Amino acid sequence: MKHYMFAMVCLLLVTACKENTSSLEIAVDEKLLLNAIKIISSDDMEGRFFGTEGNYKTQAYLAQQFDSLGIEPALTAGSIQKFPHTFSGKSRQRRYPIINPAEDFSNVPDTTIIGGNVVTMIKGKLEKTIVITAHLDHLGVKEGEIFNGADDDASGAAALLAIANYFKDKAPQHNLIFAAVDAEEIGSFGCTYLLENFPIPIENIVLNVNMDMIAHNDASELYASGLYHYPQLQQPLDALKGSKIKLVYGHDDPNDSKLDDWTFSSDHRVFHKQGIPFIYFGVEDHKDYHKATDTFENINQAFYIEAVRLIIEAIEAYDSFLVSTSKDVL
DSSP: OHHHHHHHHHHHHHHHHHHHOOGGGOOOOHHHHHHHHHHHTSGGGGGGOTTSHHHHHHHHHHHHHHHHTTOEESSTTOSEEEEEEEEOHHHHHHHSOOSSOOTTOTTSOOEEEEEEEEEEEEOOSSSOEEEEEEEOOOOEEETTEEEOOIIIIIHHHHHHHHHHHHHTTSOOSSEEEEEEESOTTTTOHHHHHHHHTOSSOGGGEEEEEEESSOSOOTTOEEEEEOTTTOGGGHHHHHTOOOOSSEEEEOSOOTTOSSSOOOTTSSTHHHHHHTTOOEEEEEOOOOTTTTSTTOOGGGSOHHHHHHHHHHHHHHHHHHHHHGGGSOTTTO
C-alpha cells in the first residue's frame, strides 16, 4: 500500500509539472529565428515571387538550413519538391503580358513555370502525422519596388526552421512534417501539389498547423483560427499557459459580420477542403500588409519570438492530445 501511495504521489507530481509547462520555458533559438527572417525578407531574395530567381534562392536557403540542422528530407528525391504550373489565357496575360492580346486571350500562349516546396520531416513514434506549413513566396518586384514580405510570410518560413530545431532532439508521438510551400500568393498551387503528391498517405495526417503572418502586431495578439470548424481542437489551446502575448480565437465563422473569415485565406484551405483539421496562426492585417514597407525593420521582434514559442507549445500540446483522439473523431 505504501509503495502504491508513493507511486501515485510521483505520478501526480510528474503530471503537475507537465501541466505547468508554459511557453516561457520553451527555448527558442532567437538568433536562428531572427537571422532567418532577415535573410528570407532581404532585398537579395527580390520579393520571392513564384518562378523568380529570388524565389529559387529562398528554396535553396531553406533546404540548406534544414540540412544544417540535421532535419531529414521528407522526400526520396531530396527536400525540394519541384512542381510545374501552367498559366493560360487571362491568368497568363495578367502575370506575363503580351502586346495586343485578343479579347478572349486566344492569342496568349501558355506559360509553364517551375515552383518548389521545401519539405522535411522528424519521425515520430506513430504513423500519424502533423503537417506544419508556411509559404515561402511573396509578391516580388512591382514598379521597381521590392515587396520583401517580412511578415508575409518570411515570418512563417523562418519559424519552420526554429520549430524544427526545437523538436529535433525530442521524441514526438507524431511525424512532424515541415513544409515551406510555394505559390500561396497566387492560389496555393504549391500546397495543392504537396497534398496531391504527399510522401505518406494523407489519411495519416491528423492536423495541419499553418503559419502566415506571425511577426507584426502592435497589440501583442496572435489569432488561432479554425476552431469554428474543429471545436474539438480548442481544449489544448485553452490549456496553454504563461505566454507574454495574447492568443485570440476567431476569424473562422462565416456568420460573424465583425471579423473577416480566414478559412480560405491561406494554405490551410487546401487541407480543410480535404477534411483535414487545421489551426491557422496569424495576425490581423496591418499598415504594411502587401506593401513595400513589410520589411524586417518593421516587424515586432519580441512579439515574433513569443509567437513562435506559443506555437511550439501548441504543437507539443496537440502531439500529446491527438494520441488519444482518432481521426474519425476529428
